[in-house]
Amino acid sequence: MSQTTTLTQPVISVAMREQILGLDRKKQVGIFGGTFNPVHNGHLIMAEQVGTQLGLEKVFFMPDNKPPHRDPKRAIEAKDRVEMLKRAIAGNPLFALELIEIRRGGVSYSYETMLALKKLHPDTDYYFIIGADMVNYLPKWSRIDELVKLVTFVGVKRPGYTPSSQYPVLWVDAPGIDISSTDIRHRVQTGQSLRYLVPDPVIDYIQQEGLYFD
Numbered sequence: 001m002s003q004t005t006t007l008t009q010p011v012i013s014v015a016m017r018e019q020i021l022g023l024d025r026k027k028q029v030g031i032f033g034g035t036f037n038p039v040h041n042g043h044l045i046m047a048e049q050v051g052t053q054l055g056l057e058k059v060f061f062m063p064d065n066k067p068p069h070r071d072p073k074r075a076i077e078a079k080d081r082v083e084m085l086k087r088a089i090a091g092n093p094l095f096a097l098e099l100i101e102i103r104r105g106g107v108s109y110s111y112e113t114m115l116a117l118k119k120l121h122p123d124t125d126y127y128f129i130i131g132a133d134m135v136n137y138l139p140k141w142s143r144i145d146e147l148v149k150l151v152t153f154v155g156v157k158r159p160g161y162t163p164s165s166q167y168p169v170l171w172v173d174a175p176g177i178d179i180s181s182t183d184i185r186h187r188v189q190t191g192q193s194l195r196y197l198v199p200d201p202v203i204d205y206i207q208q209e210g211l212y213f214d
């Protein structure tokens with residue numbers, strides 16, 4: 001029996017066609033690493049400004065398991081930090097979660113993380129978002145000379161910090177927001193309002209779980 005084949009579709013995929021035409025654009029995504037203990041509106045405002053101003057496809061909030069540079073005061077469990085992040089980013093299609101550091105456990109060195117992410121997603125360019133305090137701290141990061149080749153650091157100003165860096169940083173203009181997780185924890189302990197400093201669903205979670213009260 002003879003068989004005839006009718007080609008109704010082009011044999012090349014969209015990706016191949018884009019490659020041939022030189023249109024293969026890499027994905028551009030933001031990575032926003034932090035302890036998020038807890039996440040606050042300063043984090044959300046800066047992530048929104050960076051994501052929209054740079055035209056990123058997504059901004060991934062990436063809670064660390066254990067920050068490399070400090071012993072977090074009043075550390076709470078990763079599951080609570082993740083739950084608060086989930087509540088904070090719900091409803092914003094630009095935002096997503098990246099839990100690679102929590103899954104890996106141990107100390108969360110960004111070089112190790114970004115190497116792993118680049119291996120998993122070689123077609124993605126990563127924009128690593130940091131505040132001015134962290135920009136100043138970059139020289140102390142583990143394997144920083146290799147890390148700057150893996151990511152583009154994006155800096156956001158922060159009240160109280162005069163940024164200076166010997167490493168390349170792409171600055172995005174966002175309003176200076178004087179909110180810190182340290183201050184939020186202090187406000188919980190001293191019974192002050194968190195309203196408009198932290199998203200309402202995160203305030204509810206802090207109260208429901210009794211976080212940061214002692």
Ligand SMILES: Nc1ncnc2c1ncn2[C@@H]1O[C@H](COP(=O)(O)OP(=O)(O)OP(=O)(O)O)[C@@H](O)[C@H]1O
Binds near residue numbers: 033
């Ligand atoms: N208000 C802010 N303005 C600019 N950058 C910020 C601000 N808050 C946090 N960041 C940046 O977000 C990242 C994650 O911060 P982190 O989760 O440690 O929050 P934090 O408010 O600095 O916490 P803590 O007070 O416990 O040190 C860091 O790069 C930090 O510089």
Ligand SMILES: O=C(O)c1ccc[n+]([C@@H]2O[C@H](COP(=O)([O-])O)[C@@H](O)[C@H]2O)c1
Binds near residue numbers: 034036064108110111
């Ligand atoms: O890799 C390092 O040496 C390193 C040193 C300091 C901070 N970082 C990362 O910077 C991000 C912000 O840190 P933090 O503690 O301010 O939340 C978080 O993802 C950390 O893992 C990473």
